[in-house]
Amino acid sequence: MKELFREFDFTKVGFYQSLLESQGIETFIKNRDVSSLAGEASIMPELWPALCVVKDEDFDRAMQVIRESNSQNAVLSQVEVSCPSCKESNPGNFEMCWSCGGTLVETGPGE
Ligand SMILES: [Zn+2]
Structure with a gap:
């Protein structure tokens, strides 16, 4: 064991x-x-x-x-995603931009 x-x-x-x-x-x-x-x-x-x-x-x-x-x-949780509209970076598990409220594009691993 x-x-x-x-x-x-x-x-x-x-x-x-x-x-x-x-x-x-x-x-x-x-x-x-x-x-x-x-x-x-x-x-x-x-x-x-x-x-x-x-x-x-x-x-x-x-x-x-x-x-x-x-x-x-x-x-x-750690990958940062940048907002397509205002370019702010958001945590990877966010679905909406904290800054402008826009929808974040999902970038799955390996794409
Ligand atoms: Zn934004």
């Missing part, structure tokens, strides 16, 4: 667990009852829920799946 990552927010650990399971990777979550410890545990990473692969040989593939998912999320 190898640990992939740990995160105080169990939602994220659970999300990646179902993502990996859907790819046929067997996973295990350590410290999954951390929510009962609440406040104190948030500053103690050793108590956080940790997502692990059951089989060590799945580790690289699991990391790859996590990285791909991370970069897709990062692309959506």
Whole structure:
């Protein structure tokens, strides 16, 4: 068993667990009852829920799946889009320009 990552927010650990399971990777979550410890545990990473692969040989593939998912999320929130009407730059997840209210053109990755 190898640990992939740990995160105080169990939602994220659970999300990646179902993502990996859907790819046929067997996973295990350590410290999954951390929510009962609440406040104190948030500053103690050793108590956080940790997502692990059951089989060590799945580790690289699991990391790859996590990285791909991370970069897709990062692309959506970090890429800047410039407004076609007023040329202001907007965060990539905005649909309307914050400055003039115009519709932003979606530029999907790879286009
Ligand atoms: Zn604009």
